[in-house]
Amino acid sequence: MKALKPLMFFHSPPKFQCLPSNTAKLSISLFSSLSSPMKIPNPNGNSHLTDYLISTFKFTKTQASSISNRFSWVTSPEKPQSVRSFLRELGLSDTHIRSAVRGSPQILFSNIDKTLRPKLEFFQQLGLSSSDLASLISKNSTLLTVSLERKLVPCIEILKKILGNDENAKDLIRVLCRCNWVVRKDPESRLLGNIAFMESCGIVGSQLTMLLKRQPWLFIVQESVLRSLVSRVLEMGFLLNSRMLVHALYTVSCLRSGTISRKLDLLCIFGFSEDECMEMFRRTPGLLRTSEEKLKLGIDFFLNTVKFKKSVLIHTPWILMFSMENRVIARYRVLEVIKSKRLLKRDPTFYGALVLTEDEFLDKFISRFRDEAEVLLVTYKAHLLDSTQEEDS
Structure with a gap:
């Protein structure tokens, strides 16, 4: 339907009986809006809420005013106070709550029983302790602003299947804290689509788990972006279904x-x-x-x-x-001492010594030489002694 021309109201009264009913209603509404006085926002914002945010959460005046202006309909700090008390009962400190509010100010005005409590109980049922929950919400409070049934539950169930059974839920917390995938449109579809594509490339099982822990954003980017990264890796000579493909994808996704x-x-x-x-x-x-x-x-x-x-x-x-100081240079020094003191009939190869585990190296090149063990150990740990002396000075 074409928009009505505002000038018609000034030349002659509109003949509503000649217009469709919907058009007539629109004309009346438009005429009313033109004749109504314009609402001018209060430049001082909501002073009661501003003062509360400053005194309670130590926000700057600019930060507090920005939040209070967004919620100008709030006439008292009663709701934010009740939300703060509720979150404190769950183990969140004022520092945690302050961080959460900065990320999603609307949680201060959420319905506790209908909006906040069900989501927080859901996270507790996943195995999150009070400290885990506080860390999660403070870093990603947007989780409390999305639908529990339509977004949180289905997406987290998918992630749990990839991560496997983790009793303390630490991996799940890290993934959630590092990626705000749940606030995207249709996250479940995006997750399933990217997982299916990666599995078609041969990235499955423990490789998929590793990638989710290290680079969770790969699971929620547009599939075209993911396909482009995989194509780039293939151009570098990696093959589909090879065990190195996932490591190459991780590296390329980390670097420009x-x-x-x-x-x-x-x-x-x-x-x-x-x-x-x-x-x-x-x-x-x-x-x-x-x-x-x-x-x-x-x-x-x-x-x-x-x-x-x-x-x-x-x-x-x-x-x-390998760590240059802790492993490469330290072991090189030990072998140089062994050679200079002729402790072995044949000089050991540096590569052979380098690839040994820590216990194997200590046993083969330090502990076995009882008379020289102390000297060799001091040589091996020289870099640690040097750093300690620097700290003391």
């Missing part, structure tokens, strides 16, 4: 394109070809999540100090992800 290119360029600076760089990434997708500083230190140490050939790093790039 520029960051990935910059780190690959860094490898090239040390003499690795483009094909060798991509082979290192395919063998150890997590390599590119390593900081540039650590990559520089590691590659330089292995090539120039340990004198490894490049082929060692190409075929076992995961050693670049």
Whole structure:
């Protein structure tokens, strides 16, 4: 229906009997709105609510005014006070409540019995303790603003199936805190669609669980975004249904394109070809999540100090992800002492010592040499002693 021209009201009275009934009603309504006085918002906002928010939650005046202006119909702080008392009874501190209110101010004006209590009881039934519940609500209070039956229950049931049975619900809390998927339109459909796509790529079972824990937003992005990320990973040489695909997807989803290119360029600076760089990434997708500083230190140490050939790093790039101080350099120092004191008939290989577990290394290269064990242990833990001395000074 075309909009009526406002000028008609000034030239001649409208003949409503000639218009359809709905049009006549619209004309009367429009005429009434034009003749009614305009409501001018109060520039001072709701002073009672503003003062309450400032005194109770230590909001700044700007923050408090912003909230009170949104709820100008509130004439007293009675409702916010009752909500605060209710949340405190559940174990939330004023700090928790303040954080929750900043995220979703409307919870202060929610119906406790119809809106808040059912959702909070639902979370308690999942196994959340008082402290867990306080942490969850303070960080993601939007959970209290969505439908329990239409969004929370179906989505959380899906997540529980992926995460498996977790009695303390810690993993579920982390996922909920890191991703506000439940406030999106039709989250259940989005979740199921992305899960189905990832399973079609061979990401199933424990791999799906790992990805949900580490990168939950992948489960609620538009499927076109997810497909684009997977396509990019496939272009890098990974295969569908391979065990490394999920790790590559995780890495690519963590980093910007520029960051990935910059780190690959860094490898090239040390003499690795483009094909060798991509082979290192395919063998150890997590390599590119390593900081540039650590990559520089590691590659330089292995090539120039340990004198490894490049082929060692190409075929076992995961050693670049070891802690340089706690493991790589510390074990190198111990082996240098063992060589200098001729404690072994044959010098041990550094790579062999590097890949041992902590207990295996201590047993094979420190504990067995009773007369030198103390010296070797001090050498091994030298970096810890240095850091302690720096703190004391």
